Amino acid sequence: MLSIDEALDIVSSRLAPLTPVERHLHDTQGLLLAQTISSPLNSPPFDKACMDGYAVRSADFEQDKPVLKLIGELTAGQVSSQKVNPGEAIRIMTGAPIPAGADAVVQHELTEFNKHSNEIVFKIDEIRAGLNVLNRGEIMREGEAVFTEKTRLRPQELAVLAEMGFVKVQIFPPPRVAVLATGDELVAVEETPGPGQIRNTNEVMLVEQLRQAGAIPVPLGIARDNRDDLQAKIELGLQHDMLILSGGVSAGKLDLVPSVLESLDVQEIFHKVQMKPGKPIWFGQQNQASDRPPKTVFGLPGNPVSSMVCFEIFVKTALRRTMGDDALSSLPIMVCARLTHDHLHKGDRPTYWPVQFELAEGEVRITPLDWRGSSDLKGTVLADGMALFSKPDFVYKAGTIFNFYPWK
């Protein structure tokens, strides 16, 4: 049986970024740039006042507390036609271009204006050229490389793109992912389960996990445990970039899913991983004509926590790859954390266990929670993520540092 790391390597190597598309900035937050960006302009575009005050010649301040004549006023958005000559000053507002002749701005609080004489008295002795002036191109220079490909677009990156006039950019789009729950025991969440039935909660969780990961969920409802229904709905699912099947991959007699997938030319790449929960996970791909990327299919176990963990570890890795993350950075996000209490790990399968997470005194701390196993979804609601305990029948001592996988 494959180890978790072997399976992750396979998933990561089998997926590639989707074809980049052009999008309006306001529809790109959280996505990765699919182009490099050089600045078409200088920022600021002109020498600019950083303070409200007076634009002056620094040379005039070689004398003690100079008195200068006010010759005009300049607000942001205006360009002065006036020149500041020796002995003169122009009132200037933050953001306005420095007028010709001036080379510094003295802030309002250090001045006193005499309305009758039209003169400004300065309570400052000496100033350097450039005081309170942001020079043209000081922040970004025309032609400068500003963003590399695969930069993640957060609010501040989007604002810098807007400043440079990029209204549309090339990004790696999020994949459309179909979700299909399988099983005769399932009823829609809106319905009341009859004897032996349960609600289709895995669809809810998978759809929300997809949304959280930035993908576009396409819920397909429930497929019954018969070949015709499964085949029809799986074919629908294969029209999207990825298909997640919930249930139908463990050893039961009615677990038709792998066989239906085979009949649809979806090749099994692996089935089962040495882990707990989530061992029965199935991963395959359907090759497409010519240069189109293969369709990826995950078959996740039906137990809710198994489904959740397989999504966090394997499906998220696949999603990150399709959205442009590099092979390495597409692996599950891990944090080195310190255990607060001893933890006994029973059994021989590496186990993802729900833990609470705390940042305190500069340390990352995790505390394993009470949890009854793969059916116990309620046991995950107090957790912030999971820790991987892999040594068979081993007591992990408090203080041990190891891998924590945050859920977010």
Place this chain on the structure above:
Amino acid sequence: MLSIDEALDIVSSRLAPLTPVERHLHDTQGLLLAQTISSPLNSPPFDKACMDGYAVRSADFEQDKPVLKLIGELTAGQVSSQKVNPGEAIRIMTGAPIPAGADAVVQHELTEFNKHSNEIVFKIDEIRAGLNVLNRGEIMREGEAVFTEKTRLRPQELAVLAEMGFVKVQIFPPPRVAVLATGDELVAVEETPGPGQIRNTNEVMLVEQLRQAGAIPVPLGIARDNRDDLQAKIELGLQHDMLILSGGVSAGKLDLVPSVLESLDVQEIFHKVQMKPGKPIWFGQQNQASDRPPKTVFGLPGNPVSSMVCFEIFVKTALRRTMGDDALSSLPIMVCARLTHDHLHKGDRPTYWPVQFELAEGEVRITPLDWRGSSDLKGTVLADGMALFSKPDFVYKAGTIFNFYPWK
């Protein structure tokens, strides 16, 4: 001048959660519950097989490696009318209800079925009652309190709600927040700035920060520096839960914003905070008739990083309060982190400085970046958040532990 903490206390105490609304589950991710939830059902609703295998009577295993007669088969979704008598077994699939008479499930891998004699040979000696059985109500009991008010709804909480049949829930809704940039120097992002002009990038950043924080942004474009335009657009903005003004609150002559706000009965609560960047921040409220909550207005400085920092610290605190966070938990998210290098803090104002963040060896580590001040938005794009340096003219030594504010 107010300190940061004083200003935060004021913001937090002046805001309250919006009136809860009922929403379909699929439109609630990330929001806080505005009701307590007790389970209307047992989970699982029946004693349930956790493995594919055979439903048996544990008493039959008191003899060595028993041989049992197969009397039927049970898949998930079916309820058996058959009873398992001594010496008998029923083939059962994961998720199916345990049939009457049986009290354990032996997994498929530990059995061998003889088709001719219709008998199952078990490769296991002794089993306990309850083996591989999840009992009715073991995960959740009918009437049990499952979620308290103000639980944050993540995928797993939504799945648990779905399991209990809650298709709609009461949540604290996200606020609608108007964004109005002010200034004669601004042009729309789509336009090419003329002499002395710059693009309206603060709107882009504020809108995206609002989205990231889970609020609903309502961009109102640009108001010019004259009373009529400002007043008309501010009135529009006051129709929403909150209004963010960008620019127009520093000391300049054209900073009309506070005076227009006053004329619209928006009362100044504070103006200026002892911090850098962001000192000129303005905060006020307009009281509403009767029991409706007051409209909140933030006036943020126009420098891009000042705007960004004021949003992260003050506006996010306000947003969290409107979305149901308690006063304490609505404060900025802080992480205790360890400085990787010495850092000289110049000046006497507490300063939020862009830093890179790393989790390594169980430690939270931060490294201050090169940064040219409040106009230098580009200097923030390599940062993961900011650190607050507050001691005047002080060298913070490598290894010092203090507060890091992640951007996310």
